[in-house]
Amino acid sequence: MREPSTEQLIALQTSCDACFGTPAVWPVVARAYREPQRHYHTLVHIGELLTSLAPFRTDPLWPAIELAVWGHDAVYATHLPDYAENEARSAAWLVHLVSEQCPAAWRHAHAAHVSLATNVILATKQHRVPESLANDPRLRRVAQLFLDADLAILAAPAQRLIEYDRDIAREWAQDPDAPAEAFRDGRYRALLGLRAHAPLFHSNEFAALEPLAHANLDVLIRRYALPRE
Structure with missing residues (x-):
């Protein structure tokens, strides 16, 4: 499991405390993302x-x-059928966390933000802006920015892209150099699904990443398609 540096951890904890208005949330967040x-x-x-x-x-x-x-990956099961519920359970996790750990004044001030965040988390299942947010330019922009940032790894430099792909395999208990056929098939289909998104990035700020992300996806698709050729 990859772990941030000590300096990065301090910065993350500081950001988390400020975001939720309490230091009580950080241990819960850290525990979730260190599974x-x-x-x-x-x-x-x-x-x-x-x-x-x-x-x-x-x-x-x-x-x-x-x-x-x-909150978006707070619940991350890597087995079926629970994998299909990751987004819904992560959204529910965020709501429960806020209810249990955040001060009442914070909850009152940020109720709309929590609601919007849960809708954005649910949107990561398809990585498309949901209709419930699409008609309001402000809400649509929030979804676009978050979804684009979450996919920005696809436009990473070659070495980081390889690390990312190998780490995905490890999360599914696979040997990155010799994954099982079932995993290869699932990964191949998932990558094809991403490649079919048109556009892949929705905001002007991330649109420039599209050509490199497409090229990287093509590399990964060819890797998992090899046994089919």
Whole structure:
């Protein structure tokens, strides 16, 4: 499991405390993202998302974006059928966490942000802006920015892309160099699904990543397609 540096951990904890208005949340978050089956969906991923989204901290709805960052992979099962419920359970996890750990005044001030964050988390299942948010430009932008940042790993440099793909295999208890046929098939189909998104990135700020992400997806698709040729 990848772990941030000590300096990065301090920064993450500081951000978490500020986001939720209490230091009580950080231990719960850290425990969730340090589960032993995780290799990509860890605190390192949270840090990368916060860095990618840092330019948008002045957005009026930034609290909702940051809440979605902390909650979107809080529940991450890597076996079927529970895998299909990760997004719904992560959204419910965030609501429960806020209810149990955040001060009443914070909950009152951020009720709308929590609601928006849960809708964004649910949208990560298909990585498409849901109709419930699409008609309001402010809400649509929140969803677009978060979903785009979550997929930005697909436009990573070659070495980081390889690390990401190998970590996904490890999360499914696979040898990255010799994954089982069932995993290869599932990964192949998932990558094809992403490649079919048109566009892959929805915001102007992330649109420039599209060509590299497509090229990277093609590389990964060819890797998992090899046995079929």
